[in-house]
Amino acid sequence: MKLATLKDGSRDGQLLVVSRDLSTAHIAAGIAPTLQRALDDWAFIAPQLQDLYETLNQGKARHAFAFVPEQCAAPLPRAYQWADGSSYVNHVELARKARNAAMPESFWHDPLMYQGGSDDFIGPRDAAAFGSTDWGIDFEAELAVVTDDVPMGTNPQAAADHVRLLMLLNDWSLRQLIPDELAKGFGFFHGKPATAFAPVAVTPDELGADWQGGKVHLPVLCHWNGRKVGEALAHEDMVFDFHQLIAHAVKTRNLRAGSIVGSGTVSNRDTSRGWSCIAEVRALEMIESGSPSTPFMSFGDTIRIEVIGRDGQSVFGAIDQTVVQSVAPPVTATR
Numbered sequence: 001m002k003l004a005t006l007k008d009g010s011r012d013g014q015l016l017v018v019s020r021d022l023s024t025a026h027i028a029a030g031i032a033p034t035l036q037r038a039l040d041d042w043a044f045i046a047p048q049l050q051d052l053y054e055t056l057n058q059g060k061a062r063h064a065f066a067f068v069p070e071q072c073a074a075p076l077p078r079a080y081q082w083a084d085g086s087s088y089v090n091h092v093e094l095a096r097k098a099r100n101a102a103m104p105e106s107f108w109h110d111p112l113m114y115q116g117g118s119d120d121f122i123g124p125r126d127a128a129a130f131g132s133t134d135w136g137i138d139f140e141a142e143l144a145v146v147t148d149d150v151p152m153g154t155n156p157q158a159a160a161d162h163v164r165l166l167m168l169l170n171d172w173s174l175r176q177l178i179p180d181e182l183a184k185g186f187g188f189f190h191g192k193p194a195t196a197f198a199p200v201a202v203t204p205d206e207l208g209a210d211w212q213g214g215k216v217h218l219p220v221l222c223h224w225n226g227r228k229v230g231e232a233l234a235h236e237d238m239v240f241d242f243h244q245l246i247a248h249a250v251k252t253r254n255l256r257a258g259s260i261v262g263s264g265t266v267s268n269r270d271t272s273r274g275w276s277c278i279a280e281v282r283a284l285e286m287i288e289s290g291s292p293s294t295p296f297m298s299f300g301d302t303i304r305i306e307v308i309g310r311d312g313q314s315v316f317g318a319i320d321q322t323v324v325q326s327v328a329p330p331v332t333a334t335r
Contacts, residue, residue: 001017001049001050001053001202001203001206002017002018002019002020002022002053002200002201002202002203002206003015003016003017003018003028003035003038003049003075003165003200003201003202004016004018004025004067004072004075004199004200004201004317005034005035005072005073005074005075005076005077006025006027006071006072006073007071007072007073007123011077011078012033012034012035012036012077012078013034013072013073013077014027014028014029014033014034015027015028015029015031015032015033015034015035015037015038016028016067016072017049017052017053017056018056018067018199018200019053019056019057019064019067020057020206020313021313022067022069022200022313022314022317023066023067024056024061024064024065024066024067025056025064025065025066025067026052026056026061026063026064026065027063028049028052031045031048031049031052032045032049035075035076035201035258036076036079036257036258039146039148039164039165039257039258040257040258042148042164042257046164046203069124069125069199069317069318069320070125072123072124072125072199073121073123074121074122074123074124074195074196074197075146075165075167075197075198075199075200075201076121076146076197076201076258076260077121077123078118078119078120078121079118079121079258079259079260080118080256080257080258080259081115081118081255081256081258081259081260082115082116082117082118082195082259082260082262083113083114083115083116083249083255083259083260083261083262084113084114084116084142084144084171084261084262084264085111085112085113085240085245085248085261085262085263085264086111086112086113086264086265087111087238087239087240087241087244087245087263087264088237088238088239088263088264088265088266088267088268089107089108089237089239090237090267090268090269091264091265091267091277091280092107092112093107094267094280094283094284094287095279095280095283097283097287098282098283098284098286098287099286108239110248111240111244111245111248112264113245113248113249114187114188114192116171116188116192116195116262117192117193117194117195118260120194121194121195121196121197122170122172122194122195122196122197122321123196123197123199124196124197124198124199124317124318124319124320124321125199125320125321126196126321127321127322127323127324128170128172128196128321128322128323128324129324129325129326129327130174130193130323130324130325130326131325131326132325133296133297133298133299134176135174135175135176135177136173136174136175136176136177136178136296137172137174137175137296137297137298137301137323138172138173138174138175138277138278138279138296138297139170139172139173139222139224139276139277139278139297139303139305140170140171140172140173140265140276140277141168141169141170141220141222141230141232141265141266141276141277141305142168142169142170142171142262142263142264142265142266142276143166143167143168143169143216143220143234143262143263143266143307144166144167144168144169144260144261144262144263145163145164145165145166145167145242145246145260145261146163146164146165146166146167146201146258146259146260147162147163147164147246147255147257147258147259147260147261148162148164148257149162149254149255149256149257150162150246150249150250150254150255150259151250151254152250152251152252152253152254153250153251154246154247154250155247156214156241156243156244156246156247157243159214159242159243159244159246159247159250160214160243162246162255163204163214163242163243163246164203164257165201165202165203165204166201166202166203166204166206166207166211166216166316167197167198167201167202167260167316168197168198168220168305168306168307168315168316168319169195169196169197169198169262169319170195170196170197170303170305170319170321171192171195171262171265172192172193172194172195172196173191173192173277173279174190174191174192174193175191175278175279175296176296177190177191178191178192196319196321197319198305198306198316198317198318198319199316199317199318200315200316200317201316202315202316206315207309207315210309210310213235213241214241214242214243214244215234215235215238215241215242216234216235216307217233217234217235218233218234218235218307218308218309218310218315219231219232219233219234219273219307219308220232220234220266220276220305220306220307221304221305221306221307221308222274222275222276222303222304222305223302223303223304223305224278224297224301224302224303225301225302226302226304228274229274229275229281230273230274230275230276231273231274232266232267232268232273232274232275232276233266233268233273234263234266234307236268236270237267237268237269238263238266242261242263245261245263246261249261265277265280267280271284278294278295278296278297281294282294297323298323299323299324299325300322300323300324301322301323302320302321302322302323303319303320303321303323304318304319304320304321305318305319306318306319
């Protein structure tokens with residue numbers, strides 16, 4: 001089934017069930033008010049949502065209405081956990097090669113992962129606001145899974161049973177802020193602002209044979225300012241599948257229902273398929289010519305990220321955002 005969150009002025013919005021072709025939706029408040037509530041009691045609530053989903057697809061839902069992505073927040077507007085991996089080691093290898101840094105052997109068998117901010121995700125059509133273009137504004141097309149409760153120490157085989165939903169995301173990065181942050185030896189913060197998500201989260205069965213081995217077997221399309229710049233295959237060159245990433249995350253802790261685990265930037269060794277972030281093409285330019293020529297994003301630039309299924313229909317709906325300059329909040333007088 002396909003689920004989304006309607007903006008209603010509250011922090012967590014209203015849960016929607018969305019038709020397979022993304023044409024219609026139905027408020028699911030009578031079953032679960034929010035997606036987090038559904039995940040908290042998935043075994044009981046999911047079958048009820050599935051019944052509504054089937055009714056909606058049959059055109060028999062009494063209160064169905066047109067699905068409008070612009071009215072949606074991220075499927076989980078905020079989450080208890082956002083852990084982003086880097087399972088496409090080619091992406092890391094290119095970045096390190098471009099700056100003549102050695103590639104540690106451990107990167108090929110021990111996943112990289114950081115804990116991102118999860119209290120304020122961006123909706124699929126919301127503007128992406130940043131303070132300065134000097135920060136090196138870059139998109140990153142990724143996939144993610146949403147889990148139920150995963151006990152500490154769960155192995156990859158068992159982790160497969162804990163995947164509840166799949167999502168598509170844009171993990172915004174501010175490339176010029178990252179080097180100084182990492183040099184401090186304490187990880188990302190300002191270099192990783194709020195993440196944007198496609199409007200619809202889907203259960204793995206929606207992908208059929210294109211969800212296997214903990215991987216999505218479809219291309220991720222990226223259009224920057226209307227020009228296609230990437231169609232990387234999500235399963236190809238994915239060194240660590242989602243089951244392995246979940247197992248890595250629970251090595252020292254539990255994951256609670258509603259935790260999001262990301263894949264990292266989708267990246268293929270076959271450069272003919274383009275790229276899923278600007279940093280990657282700049283790394284290639286640096287390796288080939290000694291200097292990058294592709295600029296980072298400017299205010300007014302647009303990015304569209306989407307996955308199209310074998311039936312020709314959008315799986316998650318599209319992330320379609322415009323980069324804008326942030327406006328400082330008004331100063332409030334104090335006494």
